[in-house]
Amino acid sequence: MTLTNTGAAVELIDSFAVGHDKLWQGLGECGTWWSGPDRVAAIAEGRQALCCELCRTRSEVLSPMMVPGEHDSISQLSAPAIDLIHRLGTDPGRLSKSWASQIIDAMTEEAYVELVTVNCIQYVIDSFSRCLGLPLRELPQAGEGIPTRIRPDGVGDVGAWVSQSLDKSLANVSRAASLVPDTESLWRELVQMHYSRGPEFADLVWDRALSRPQVELLASTVSALNECFY
Amino acid sequence: MTNGDLLVRYAESAVRGDSDLPSVRKEVELAVGTHGLIEAAATVSAFEGLNRLADATGIQLDAGLADESADFRTALGLDSYSGAASTTSQGSPGRAADVMGIFR
Numbered sequence: 001m002t003l004t005n006t007g008a009a010v011e012l013i014d015s016f017a018v019g020h021d022k023l024w025q026g027l028g029e030c031g032t033w034w035s036g037p038d039r040v041a042a043i044a045e046g047r048q049a050l051c052c053e054l055c056r057t058r059s060e061v062l063s064p065m066m067v068p069g070e071h072d073s074i075s076q077l078s079a080p081a082i083d084l085i086h087r088l089g090t091d092p093g094r095l096s097k098s099w100a101s102q103i104i105d106a107m108t109e110e111a112y113v114e115l116v117t118v119n120c121i122q123y124v125i126d127s128f129s130r131c132l133g134l135p136l137r138e139l140p141q142a143g144e145g146i147p148t149r150i151r152p153d154g155v156g157d158v159g160a161w162v163s164q165s166l167d168k169s170l171a172n173v174s175r176a177a178s179l180v181p182d183t184e185s186l187w188r189e190l191v192q193m194h195y196s197r198g199p200e201f202a203d204l205v206w207d208r209a210l211s212r213p214q215v216e217l218l219a220s221t222v223s224a225l226n227e228c229f230y
Numbered sequence: 231m232t233n234g235d236l237l238v239r240y241a242e243s244a245v246r247g248d249s250d251l252p253s254v255r256k257e258v259e260l261a262v263g264t265h266g267l268i269e270a271a272a273t274v275s276a277f278e279g280l281n282r283l284a285d286a287t288g289i290q291l292d293a294g295l296a297d298e299s300a301d302f303r304t305a306l307g308l309d310s311y312s313g314a315a316s317t318t319s320q321g322s323p324g325r326a327a328d329v330m331g332i333f334r
Contacts, residue, residue, distance in 0.1 A: 009264035016272065050247075084286075092282045094312050100288060116286045124279035131244045131271035133252060159318065161288030171333035172289040173280060187283070194276035202329045209265035210273075213231055218273040221241035228281035229313030230289060 013132075019193045020125050020137070026186045027118055028140030032150060033111040033180065036143035039118050041075040042085055044139055046119045047126065048074045049089035056090075064091055065099075080106035085119050093227030100161045109162045110151055114180040117187050124190055152181050173230060195219075233261045237270060244274050288316040294334040296321025 027043060030036045049055055052072040058064040064087070071086045080103045087095060104112045129136050155163045155178060165178035177184040192198060195215075206212045223230075240258045243251045259267040291299070301323035303309050326332045 009268060012265055012268050016268070088282050088286055092285045095285050095288075096312060097288055097315070100286070113287065116283060120279040120283045120286075123282060124275045127244070127275035127278045128271055130247070130251075131255075131274050132268065133255060159290045160316070161286075164287070164289075172292050173284050174333075176283050176287040176289050187279075191276060191280065194272040195280075204329065208269055209263060210237075210269045211232075214233065214237055214262075215269070215273050217231060217234055218237055218241050218270055219277045221238050222245055222274055222277035223281055225242065225245045226278070226281040226285075227311045227313070228285055229308060229311040229317070230281075230284035230291060230295075 016128065016193065019189070020128070023121060023186050023190055024125060024137055024140050027121055029143035030145030031114050031118070031147055031180070032182055033108070033114045033147050034118070035147060036141075036145065038077065040139050040142040041077055042081070042115055042118050043122045045073065045075045045077060045082060045085045046089050046122050047136070048072065049086040052086055052090065055086050059091055064094055078106070081115060084112065084115060088116060088119055089123060097161050104162070110149070110179050113162050113177055114183050117177040117180060117183045121187055121190055124194065128194070152179065155179055233258075236261055240270055241274050244271075245278065285313050288313075290317040291319070291321070292333045293319065293321065294326050294332045297324040298326055298332050300324070 028036055028040050031039055034042070049071070054067065054069045054071050057069075058067045061067055071082050073082045075082065077085070084103050087099075100112070107115075126136055128134075154166055156166050158164050158166065158168075158172075158175075160172070160176070163179050164172075165175040167175070170178075174188070177187050195201075200206060204212055206215065208215070210218075236254075236257055240254050242248070243254045248254075255267065258270060262270070296317065296319050298321075299308070300321040303314075308314065326334075
């Protein structure tokens with residue numbers, strides 16, 4: 001660890017560590033559409049994607065579909081699940097509706113959204129560690145239980161690739177994972193911790209170590225590098 | 231913007247996994263303090279996830295966001311991103327009155 005251990009910084013990083021501890025263990029619990037062992041396998045697969053030769057090769061060509069092949073996988077998850085996890089991790093800016101539809105047909109849209117959300121949470125927590133030069137966490141313990149596979153009420157077609165909450169009081173990105181509310185709650189907690197922090201989000205002036213313009217510059221840079229339109 | 235160039239270099243190095251990340255991280259810590267570095271890491275990592283969730287679920291721009299960006303998306307090349315195909319309304323150039331208005 002290279003950080004200077006000032007008191008305030010230690011307190012801040014400890015608060016992230018405590019928050020991440022809770023969310024990380026939550027990722028290992030049985031979900032609504034995937035079991036605990038499946039979700040832990042997805043986290044391991046998400047890390048493996050960064051070492052995948054097929055993903056690396058595809059990242060260098062005009063279209064990822066120009067390069068056939070199999071991912072360097074380390075899990076027993078299905079081929080569509082592995083493809084989803086690898087492409088989400090390594091090439092998110094070139095996902096397409098037709099590709100997503102094929103994955104969804106193979107696993108249901110609810111399972112698709114839960115897997116995406118689990119791996120997005122994993123990516124954020126791992127990225128935070130890499131950004132600070134900290135070691136990655138051990139995989140979470142896999143919880144027991146059987147997925148209930150219960151679809152929530154109040155979701156439907158709002159023009160996205162997957163069903164979402166019909167309540168437009170939320171920004172589209174804030175309801176992106178609303179098809180899987182239990183896992184979505186982990187996601188929302190993470191975003192609150194890292195970025196939006198409740199009502200403060202609506203303020204143009206933030207009382208943080210970085211100003212709001214500095215934070216938004218970082219956010220815009222990341223989004224441009226990932227070629228994220230939203 | 232104060233330390234803008236340095237923060238952009240930090241985000242670029244972190245997202246790309248560049249070998250200079252440790253040295254850029256030290257520069258950021260010297261410039262904005264340890265607390266600021268942690269905030270920067272929190273922001274970069276949050277948007278690594280937000281970008282992926284938005285792209286994988288194919289969400290459309292909110293109406294306010296489409297209006298807000300209507301007069302510069304093409305100039306910046308954003309309309310050429312793959313995810314642009316998910317949004318059906320181009321929006322009408324305009325500025326929201328406040329932050330939450332962007333997401334209406």
